[in-house]
Amino acid sequence: MIPVIALVGRPNVGKSTLFNRLTRSRDALVADFPGLTRDRQYGEGKVGGRPYIVIDTGGISGDEEGIDAEMARQSLRAIDEADLVLFIVDARAGMTAADEMIAQYLRVNDKKAHLVVNKTDGLDAQSFSAEFYALGMNTDPWMIAAVHNRGVSSMITQLLDELLGPMPEPEPEPEWGEVSALTDEARDEAMAEASKEQSERQLKFGIIGRPNVGKSTLVNRILGEERVIVYDQPGTTRDAITIPFERNGKPYTLVDTAGIRRRKNVTETAEKFSIVKTLQAIKECNVAVMVIDARTGLVDQDLHLLNFVLESGRALVLAVNKWDHLDQETRDNIKKDINRRLEFVDYADVHYISALHGTGVGELFRSVEKAYRSATSHWSTNRLTTLLQDVVSEHQPPMINGRRIKLRYAHQGGLNPPIIVVHGNQTDALPGSYKRYLMNTFRKILKVTGTPLRFEFRSGE
Numbered sequence: 001m002i003p004v005i006a007l008v009g010r011p012n013v014g015k016s017t018l019f020n021r022l023t024r025s026r027d028a029l030v031a032d033f034p035g036l037t038r039d040r041q042y043g044e045g046k047v048g049g050r051p052y053i054v055i056d057t058g059g060i061s062g063d064e065e066g067i068d069a070e071m072a073r074q075s076l077r078a079i080d081e082a083d084l085v086l087f088i089v090d091a092r093a094g095m096t097a098a099d100e101m102i103a104q105y106l107r108v109n110d111k112k113a114h115l116v117v118n119k120t121d122g123l124d125a126q127s128f129s130a131e132f133y134a135l136g137m138n139t140d141p142w143m144i145a146a147v148h149n150r151g152v153s154s155m156i157t158q159l160l161d162e163l164l165g166p167m168p169e170p171e172p173e174p175e176w177g178e179v180s181a182l183t184d185e186a187r188d189e190a191m192a193e194a195s196k197e198q199s200e201r202q203l204k205f206g207i208i209g210r211p212n213v214g215k216s217t218l219v220n221r222i223l224g225e226e227r228v229i230v231y232d233q234p235g236t237t238r239d240a241i242t243i244p245f246e247r248n249g250k251p252y253t254l255v256d257t258a259g260i261r262r263r264k265n266v267t268e269t270a271e272k273f274s275i276v277k278t279l280q281a282i283k284e285c286n287v288a289v290m291v292i293d294a295r296t297g298l299v300d301q302d303l304h305l306l307n308f309v310l311e312s313g314r315a316l317v318l319a320v321n322k323w324d325h326l327d328q329e330t331r332d333n334i335k336k337d338i339n340r341r342l343e344f345v346d347y348a349d350v351h352y353i354s355a356l357h358g359t360g361v362g363e364l365f366r367s368v369e370k371a372y373r374s375a376t377s378h379w380s381t382n383r384l385t386t387l388l389q390d391v392v393s394e395h396q397p398p399m400i401n402g403r404r405i406k407l408r409y410a411h412q413g414g415l416n417p418p419i420i421v422v423h424g425n426q427t428d429a430l431p432g433s434y435k436r437y438l439m440n441t442f443r444k445i446l447k448v449t450g451t452p453l454r455f456e457f458r459s460g461e
């Protein structure tokens with residue numbers, strides 16, 4: 001499981017600046033799910049080959065009606081979900097009463113927390129660090145300047161090393177970067193081997209979606225009530241549960257984010273739902289089944305979650321649930337809305353199902369299988385290069401500065417999602433419209449469905 005880091009502190013100490021440093025910030029998932037605080041942000045980052053999840057918990061100013069009210073419940077869940085808390089203070093502002101209250105909360109709750117003194121740029125370390133020792137954190141403070149990216153990556157590297165132990169030896173299997181340095185034959189052989197190995201592996205699919213869309217109903221439907229009772233163990237508030245099962249004689253693993261619900265009430269729904277769990281499940285599965293509620297239609301949070309799936313490169317199947325007892329007009333409207341707004345994931349099959357009645361669940365499985373097959377397919381360098389040449393001769397790339405952009409050959413660079421590496425020259429200048437033409441044509445001819453298909457362009461004379 002990927003470690004989770006929470007950023008806490010007063011407003012204006014530099015949490016979002018640090019958050020942006022630690023994540024590819026444009027992918028940040030802003031949490032405004034019902035029942036959860038509005039201003040929490042989730043993002044993913046990576047240092048030295050190690051991925052992590054970061055939560056920006058939003059500001060805790062202490063000016064509100066009591067710190068307890070402000071830090072209460074939902075907003076504290078971010079801290080509870082974290083493996084590591086970074087408590088950020090402002091070197092320029094010095095220590096405040098709110099800082100002391102936050103420190104107190106962390107001490108009482110016995111969280112693994114580190115003090116981070118931000119905005120140390122242009123300041124003399126001796127002049128301010130002493131007062132922060134009064135916060136009584138167990139470790140020495142980290143001194144950083146988030147805005148200048150100073151001290152940030154060494155801090156995270158060390159903290160992750162402490163948390164996870166030293167980096168393991170690199171895997172013996174070749175990196176895809178290395179593979180591209182091999183001969184065509186050796187590379188094709190390595191890719192074919194990896195593809196075979198993956199397709200023989202037990203397919204892992206995750207069931208994700210915002211609260212109340214019908215995830216646990218669907219899990220119950222897939223597993224059958226008896227199985228559900230067996231795996232219902234407590235103590236899994238944050239981590240998704242993986243459940244091996246068989247369907248039509250074939251083994252699968254289900255990655256469940258919904259958990260079991262005995263009493264059906266809204267508080268429990270918000271309580272069970274965890275973005276961290278959802279992100280972990282997306283990372284862990286091969287195919288994500290995203291459940292959408294036909295009764296509410298698409299909402300922003302559905303789109304945010306879908307964006308995360310898209311970024312992760314996982315294969316995707318859409319399940320529009322609660323399709324029972326809807327009149328024709330409503331159905332037509334929902335379908336229209338979904339086709340229009342989900343164009344950015346138009347590679348995914350959409351199923352209209354009723355988890356409650358079990359309709360459409362069999363077809364859903366067929367799409368999951370199909371998406372996995374596409375995501376782990378292998379095409380030889382020869383096949384891809386021939387296809388590239390056909391596509392190019394059909395429609396030439398444009399001239400740039402009097403020279404035509406050349407695309408010479410293509411080979412596969414990865415699986416789940418499949419990556420196609422295209423070699424040529426001036427590929428940096430390739431217009432977006434031409435890239436889309438390439439991607440769409442490759443997708444169509446190679447019959448890739450249910451998975452993103454990524455392209456990488458490399459220039460070399």
Ligand code: GDP
Nearest residue numbers: 011012013014015016017118119145146147148
């Ligand atoms: P948040 O409210 O805790 O999320 O704080 P922000 O990240 O929005 O930062 C508040 C202000 O502090 C912004 O104007 C930042 O540019 C500034 N800031 C953040 N980090 C640093 C730093 O390392 N040095 C200095 N001098 N300013 C910083």
Ligand code: GDP
Nearest residue numbers: 211212213214215216217258321322354355356
């Ligand atoms: P979760 O929070 O995503 O796990 O959602 P649940 O599975 O707990 O379902 C939320 C509510 O939607 C419950 O009251 C379910 O009975 C109801 N529900 C789930 N699937 C369906 C369905 O296919 N049709 C209808 N009409 N209701 C459903």
